[in-house]
Amino acid sequence: MSSVRYETPLPKVARIVLDRPERRNAQDTGLLYELNDAFDRAAHDDGIAVIVLAAEGPHFSSGHDLREEDPFGALDGHRTVGTASGFTRPGAEGLMAREEEVFLGFSERWRDIPKPTIAEVQGKVIAGGLMLVWPCDLIVASEDAEFIDNVVAMGVNAVEFFNHPYEFGVRKAKELLFTSGALTAREAERIGMVNRVVPRDRLTETALELAARIAEQPSFALKLAKRSVNAAQDAQGRPDAIRHAFALHQLAHSHNAQVHGFIVEPDFMKRFTRG
Numbered sequence: 001m002s003s004v005r006y007e008t009p010l011p012k013v014a015r016i017v018l019d020r021p022e023r024r025n026a027q028d029t030g031l032l033y034e035l036n037d038a039f040d041r042a043a044h045d046d047g048i049a050v051i052v053l054a055a056e057g058p059h060f061s062s063g064h065d066l067r068e069e070d071p072f073g074a075l076d077g078h079r080t081v082g083t084a085s086g087f088t089r090p091g092a093e094g095l096m097a098r099e100e101e102v103f104l105g106f107s108e109r110w111r112d113i114p115k116p117t118i119a120e121v122q123g124k125v126i127a128g129g130l131m132l133v134w135p136c137d138l139i140v141a142s143e144d145a146e147f148i149d150n151v152v153a154m155g156v157n158a159v160e161f162f163n164h165p166y167e168f169g170v171r172k173a174k175e176l177l178f179t180s181g182a183l184t185a186r187e188a189e190r191i192g193m194v195n196r197v198v199p200r201d202r203l204t205e206t207a208l209e210l211a212a213r214i215a216e217q218p219s220f221a222l223k224l225a226k227r228s229v230n231a232a233q234d235a236q237g238r239p240d241a242i243r244h245a246f247a248l249h250q251l252a253h254s255h256n257a258q259v260h261g262f263i264v265e266p267d268f269m270k271r272f273t274r275g
Contacts, residue, residue: 021057061129
């Protein structure tokens with residue numbers, strides 16, 4: 001793997017590290033498949049009880065890599081893991097299939113890993129970066145962490161993994177989306193999205209201490225506890241809400257393509273390119 005590292009820093013603990021610091025860990029297609037492979041490796045290893053997801057460099061993730069050569073194209077060279085199809089079809093059909101696989105599909109897949117997962121987060125987490133953090137069961141953040149969803153500014157309703165109302169409630173979800181705003185680490189902790197906030201120099205230490213404590217518990221009981229909490233959340237209608245939002249996400253892409261000739265707002269892309 002070239003964009004992801006796999007480590008075992010403690011007994012029963014796997015630590016997966018995003019390793020594209022020069023691109024602020026922007027998620028191109030290769031990184032996402034490498035990350036999925038790393039999660040699979042940890043999930044299938046009976047010697048691993050807890051998985052930590054971390055990132056190299058000053059920022060956890062700047063989101064989808066819009067500078068990838070063909071960020072919205074077919075998945076050439078990658079062995080798909082979901083049941084979506086039609087990746088090479090033109091128009092909305094091909095794009096929707098791609099996003100079902102590598103965005104919504106991966107996020108849901110990682111959420112359901114039958115082992116506790118901890119996100120170890122520093123710096124900026126922008127849009128698609130939330131789709132790496134939110135599937136994790138626990139979040140440990142450094143004091144400088146900032147969680148940003150600016151997708152409405154791109155002309156789209158939200159990221160593909162629409163977990164906003166379940167992370168911090170409908171009022172805060174609307175504020176974040178309507179303003180293309182940000183949450184500080186402390187604010188995210190106050191509203192229940194983040195478990196712990198620590199100085200940057202204690203981030204990895206704290207995440208691994210938490211992982212080690214969890215790893216002491218019986219593995220089967222951990223699996224059942226995770227499934228119980230996830231089932232309670234799903235009983236509130238989360239899967240239907242996410243699928244509905246995903247469909248509207250595809251409608252927004254189609255609208256932008258028809259009106260602007262590109263699937264996101266051109267004004268946003270101009271600012272992004274200048275940045």
